[in-house]
Amino acid sequence: MIESLLAQVPKHIFTCPEYIPGKNPQDIKKNLQSADLPIIKLASNESPYPPPVEILEKLKEALTSLHLYPDPQALSLKQALSEVYSLPKEYFLCSDGSDSLLQDFIRCFIRGPECKAIGFHNTFPAFRVQSLVQEGTVLFLPQKENYHPDISSALHFFSSLSQEEKKSCKVFYLANPNNPTGDYLTQKEILTIFSHVPKSCLILLDEAYEEFSRFFSDFSSGISLLNQFPNIVLLRTFSKAFSIAGLRLGYAIGHPSLLTLVQKFKMPFSVNSLALIAGTEFFKKKNLLLQQKLLKQIQEQKEELELFFHSLKWAFLKSAGNFVCFRPHFSTHFPTEQLHFFLESQGLIIRLLPLTIPPEHKETEYWLRVTIGTAPQMKAFQNSCRQFFLKQESS
């Protein structure tokens, strides 16, 4: 009976790739070397720190009002954002996570194979998945051997488009810094690329990891480009640097006339009342200062981890996010999958990811991505890696 129902679903839905999130503690319990090992999850680039106590108190107070719908306009949050960024509140659209906004904007622009969604290889997979759900044509631009976008290829791609082809470019997606490589484009590189993107093409600039990149002097947020490029929409999240991944909160910054349009078809109440309170509170000066301190700790842990990989002579990609991609390297082999399995047996969940190899991007190789945790979590991670290293060296 269910067959006749499923037969009504458009065919392309069956072939859409699935987004596979990081594993949860219960997924690895059966492979643990010893049942009482603590489980450390460093697989989804969440913050290792819970929200500040004052915010938790505010959330507790709000529990007695959970029978009421939240403000559908998320006005208190928009007001806070407007003050922080010195932009009118009409420039903001809030939602249940930035991936839901990514989906909304793609739904708005992509409909059918004649609509092109363009991005670089080895980027956040939701962009491709959502474009394919809309039956769009997804094109990937190449990276160089170090996984940095190949700017001249991108310029060549955009400048050789005919007028007709320009019109078919509907969305250009760029995650800066990029997940999973951690690589970033400087303001100068961004300007060069964006000035070649057709003016009629939406530029989705995903800045999920922007707060972690402030330690890099040549990184700059795209927010200063909004005047020059009204076709940019920035995507930001509270899931990474703001430690409320579980509440689901993200926001877009862009031209009010486009945001109003998207707001029209968005589900109402997509920001729940707890997320709204936490998000608004995070922008209070005291909480921002605390956040700065925690971001600095994450940066220090990341630098220490890079030195550790260096000491083992393992390959890693320099990262501007709160994660690092790496590969274990022994004289003749890269036992990436074995290390992943070994770490899980030790209670450490990290991510095994296929990257397509530049510049041709015809083959893939597996890398591991570890999220930066607290100092004790990183110590446990390094100890387990060292144990694996010694075992391999002696075998």
Ligand SMILES: Cc1ncc(COP(=O)(O)O)c(C=O)c1O
């Ligand atoms: C580049 C990028 N964008 C968006 C997201 C999703 O963030 P959110 O939790 O706000 O949906 C992630 C999460 O991993 C990400 O890496």
